[in-house]
Amino acid sequence: MRKIIVIIGLVVLSQAFSFGQIEKEINSSIKKVTVYTQGAQIEREATVSLQQGQMVLKLVGLSPYIKKESIRIDGDGSYSILNVQHQNDYLNQLDKNKEIESLKDKIEELQFKIEDEGTCLKIIKDKLDFLNVNKEITGKEQALNPETFKTLNTIYGSNIETLNLEMLKKQRLINDYQKEIIKLNNQLNSLNSISDLPSGTIIVTIEATQTKTSKLSVNYLVDNASWYPSYDIRYMGVNKPLTVTYKANIKQNTGVDWKGVNLVLSTAKTNISAQIPEFIPFYLQFYYPEISQALQGRAAGIQIMEDSDIPGAESEIRIRGISSINDKSEPLYVVDGVPQSNISSINPNDIDKIEVLKDASATAVYGSRGSNGVVLVTTKQNKEKSSIPLTITSKRETSNEYIVEVPQTIQSNDKNVSASYKETDLNAIFEYQSIPSLSENVFLIGKIVDWYKAEFIDGEANVYLENSFVGKSSINTKQFKDTLEISFGTDNNISIKRERLTEFTENQLIGSNRKETIGFKLTIRNNKLYPITAKIIDQIPVSTTKDIQVETIDISGGKMDTDSGKIIWEIALNSNESKELIIKYSVKYPKDKKVIIE
Numbered sequence: 001m002r003k004i005i006v007i008i009g010l011v012v013l014s015q016a017f018s019f020g021q022i023e024k025e026i027n028s029s030i031k032k033v034t035v036y037t038q039g040a041q042i043e044r045e046a047t048v049s050l051q052q053g054q055m056v057l058k059l060v061g062l063s064p065y066i067k068k069e070s071i072r073i074d075g076d077g078s079y080s081i082l083n084v085q086h087q088n089d090y091l092n093q094l095d096k097n098k099e100i101e102s103l104k105d106k107i108e109e110l111q112f113k114i115e116d117e118g119t120c121l122k123i124i125k126d127k128l129d130f131l132n133v134n135k136e137i138t139g140k141e142q143a144l145n146p147e148t149f150k151t152l153n154t155i156y157g158s159n160i161e162t163l164n165l166e167m168l169k170k171q172r173l174i175n176d177y178q179k180e181i182i183k184l185n186n187q188l189n190s191l192n193s194i195s196d197l198p199s200g201t202i203i204v205t206i207e208a209t210q211t212k213t214s215k216l217s218v219n220y221l222v223d224n225a226s227w228y229p230s231y232d233i234r235y236m237g238v239n240k241p242l243t244v245t246y247k248a249n250i251k252q253n254t255g256v257d258w259k260g261v262n263l264v265l266s267t268a269k270t271n272i273s274a275q276i277p278e279f280i281p282f283y284l285q286f287y288y289p290e291i292s293q294a295l296q297g298r299a300a301g302i303q304i305m306e307d308s309d310i311p312g313a314e315s316e317i318r319i320r321g322i323s324s325i326n327d328k329s330e331p332l333y334v335v336d337g338v339p340q341s342n343i344s345s346i347n348p349n350d351i352d353k354i355e356v357l358k359d360a361s362a363t364a365v366y367g368s369r370g371s372n373g374v375v376l377v378t379t380k381q382n383k384e385k386s387s388i389p390l391t392i393t394s395k396r397e398t399s400n401e402y403i404v405e406v407p408q409t410i411q412s413n414d415k416n417v418s419a420s421y422k423e424t425d426l427n428a429i430f431e432y433q434s435i436p437s438l439s440e441n442v443f444l445i446g447k448i449v450d451w452y453k454a455e456f457i458d459g460e461a462n463v464y465l466e467n468s469f470v471g472k473s474s475i476n477t478k479q480f481k482d483t484l485e486i487s488f489g490t491d492n493n494i495s496i497k498r499e500r501l502t503e504f505t506e507n508q509l510i511g512s513n514r515k516e517t518i519g520f521k522l523t524i525r526n527n528k529l530y531p532i533t534a535k536i537i538d539q540i541p542v543s544t545t546k547d548i549q550v551e552t553i554d555i556s557g558g559k560m561d562t563d564s565g566k567i568i569w570e571i572a573l574n575s576n577e578s579k580e581l582i583i584k585y586s587v588k589y590p591k592d593k594k595v596i597i598e
């Protein structure tokens with residue numbers, strides 16, 4: 001009977017093992033990262049030793065910010081994928097950032113230096129004590145003649161002075177080390193205050209048909225990563241194209257460092273849903289990117305949030321007092337009684353009144369949709385009503401991808417890392433411009449006609465005149481201009497001077513009126529070795545009342561806009577050539593009034 005029980009037990013155990021799943025923890029490495037303006041796609045690879053039958057593979061040490069809906073597992077055909085799960089492991093937390101270890105090493109190194117200097121201080125103090133004791137003994141035990149006293153005084157005085165100075169230097173050095181330790185400790189405490197992150201884990205159940213070594217590829221999206229562009233634009237000569245270097249500013253705080261990875265930069269929006277999107281008509285409307293600025297100050301409680309980390313990013317409208325724990329904190333807009341999700345199609349000039357509702361007053365009327373507050377917009381009554389549906393697409397962008405040729409290491413510390421991803425030459429028309437009434441400098445302006453072909457994205461630009469940095473500009477792709485103008489700063493080889501001409505100045509009384517005549521001379525000189533063209537801008541004052549009459553007497557052939565009084569001269573100058581321009585005008589007004597005419 002006992003033998004039968006033993007045999008049955010062995011059979012049950014063998015069946016349990018045959019049907020049991022083998023569980024393995026496997027490490028993977030990041031091969032490629034596609035960084036989006038918000039978020040990133042991680043591509044990992046792992047080598048797996050397969051055993052025939054079912055296995056549970058646990059990919060460990062991953063980011064805790066994985067979007068589980070985006071996980072995709074690819075095999076090499078030697079096994080079938082049965083199930084994929086994702087979880088965060090709070091028992092096995094991610095390793096501390098290397099920055100913390102580096103800070104600890106620096107603190108320890110400084111502490112060793114303090115110990116060394118402290119030991120040197122003790123030795124110096126012992127030497128001083130020895131000298132002082134011997135000086136007292138020498139004076140007490142025997143009478144000193146003047147020559148001996150002088151010799152001993154020189155020896156003791158020199159040594160004591162040297163040792164005291166050395167002790168002072170050591171003490172100052174110790175104080176500097178201690179101050180540096182305080183700074184490092186503050187930085188260390190700041191990093192330690194951030195709670196340890198759990199380890200992300202992807203659990204893959206597979207069915208292997210044979211025992212072999214195989215490959216496993218994993219793709220997923222993570223939050224806490226982003227990039228934005230900046231540009232280096234260089235002027236290398238008047239007959240040469242502009243050289244533009246495109247740079248990506250990448251940062252991530254996903255909990256896992258990206259070490260020597262292949263980077264791809266994408267302007268696409270991350271879409272992780274397997275459901276095909278619903279088609280909606282693409283209605284055209286005028287786009288008003290300045291609508292957020294128009295709302296500022298129009299109603300109490302509206303706050304305009306600018307993203308300082310991403311130049312060119314659109315402003316976000318929030319209502320003061322509304323919590324912003326998540327990113328979706330924009331209010332609900334109600335235009336003429338109809339709720340809308342976006343108001344960028346409204347002309348600011350058409351707005352008659354703006355009101356703000358928040359807290360209970362918002363949710364009582366609009367329910368959960370009003371949890372972030374409600375902005376009530378009333379348009380002017382004579383505004384033409386539109387039959388276009390309320391959902392308006394204000395802007396559509398074509399997505400592009402850029403490959404960074406050199407592998408990059410991006411640490412998980414939320415600090416920007418710059419990487420060049422493209423370089424191109426842009427043809428530009430160069431022109432010198434000056435407004436001497438405001439600044440007696442001549443500026444070099446580059447005009448890029450087909451700038452939209454350069455695949456610019458909104459961002460900051462560093463501008464260089466040959467090898468000299470002249471300042472910063474910005475690329476704004478929302479501007480409605482065919483030509484992009486970039487200033488390359490002043491050119492000291494072209495001079496301009498604006499001076500008042502006393503011989504043209506007159507002050508006359510004509511009946512009940514006073515007539516003043518005034519004139520200016522503009523002198524521009526080209527000191528360069530080649531000819532240039534320059535645009536000079538000045539003005540004639542414009543009257544806003546019939547009691548003030550302005551007469552233009554001389555503008556040296558310039559073109560004047562009578563509405564604004566703006567005068568423009570297009571001047572060609574050969575090398576070392578100078579030209580003069582005259583502005584002369586008169587102003588007549590009642591003699592009992594005062595008018596500033598310049």
